[in-house]
Amino acid sequence: MAIFMLFLGARSQLTPYFYERTCPNLLNIVRYKVEKAFFKEIRMAASLLRLHFHDCFVNTGGPTWNVLLGRRDGFVSSKAAANISIPSAFDSLNNIISKFKKVGLDVTDVVSLSGSHTIGLARCAAFNNRLFNFEQTGRPDSSMDPHMLFQLQLLCPNVSSYSADLDSEIGNLTTPLDRDSPIGYPPNDFDNHYFQNLLNRKALLTSDQVLLNS
Ligand code: HEM
Incomplete structure (x- = not known):
């Protein structure tokens, strides 16, 4: 006691x-x-x-x-609490919005804070769901720019075993969240190029591209 x-x-x-x-x-x-x-x-x-x-x-x-x-x-610290409350790249837009709402943030916050993806990298495991069999259609995500799709397919080949394994070798390969950003690799300029990418269908994560849904 x-x-x-x-x-x-x-x-x-x-x-x-x-x-x-x-x-x-x-x-x-x-x-x-x-x-x-x-x-x-x-x-x-x-x-x-x-x-x-x-x-x-x-x-x-x-x-x-x-x-x-x-x-x-x-x-x-709680891993379980973290996994429940933090939005995932595979969440629907509605889920992302409601997770933000739970911590007092609104839709404008979702969009503006997602702009943080103007710097940094993501691993194949975070976006390979878009490359070959998007939402069980047997086809890639049609909302992705075709040239970008081609480049990402080369980086993250369709090896069935790695998609669920966040620690696999291919799953861990990385690429910039803000593709073709003008300065630096990895892109380190904090600019609005991420939002230009959204408009040009060059968002990397599903959770980025769905911001254009509405
Ligand atoms: C809207 C919901 C969001 C989702 C679903 C999301 C998801 C992700 C994912 C999946 C990655 C890649 C992780 C990996 O591959 O290991 C990532 C990276 C990153 N996220 Fe987010 N994110 C969101 C919002 C945010 C917000 C609000 C911020 C900051 C205010 C942020 C900052 C970053 C940064 C800077 C990176 C790059 C990290 C690095 O290179 O080490 N994200 N995010």
Whole structure:
């Protein structure tokens, strides 16, 4: 019981100001370390952006949130909660909208926040559903630009065993979410080219392309 109370007490102490007195320079140190990691591996920016999206969705919701500091937040991590609340690339538009609604975000937020896919990469396993047998039709997704389709089919061949296996070799091959973005590989310019791609049927994930549905 005493230990339980100790845990409860410890959890309730989580606060954005946890290090204010003990490490007042924390945010500068974190910023410096993140910049260093970013210069070493540019994709780090995309990966961290995605991490914050997921953290925000599972733990608090809303367009902004206070990051609670102190190591004790591990007590509330839940893989199951994450899998239920975070939208999947294979969700219908309605599902995506309702998952956003559950955390206080509306349709405009769905569209504008999806614009984060202007940077970063996705693995074959996240979009191969569109390449050969879209929605059990035996054909690729007809809403995808044919030249892009051809390139993606070369990258992610139709090997039946890998589609369900997120850790397979082919499933893990990557390509930019924001195809043909003007600057850099992987594309690292935060621009509106992602939305131009949507209009030109060059979205990578089903969840991106369905934004054009309405
Ligand atoms: C609308 C619903 C969304 C769905 C279904 C979705 C799904 C995905 C998927 C499947 C990937 C590729 C993961 C992989 O292949 O390993 C991805 C990557 C990414 N997502 Fe989303 N996403 C959504 C919204 C968002 C939002 C709101 C943000 C940020 C505010 C975001 C930021 C990113 C970034 C930056 C990457 C690239 C990560 C990297 O290169 O490491 N996404 N997303």
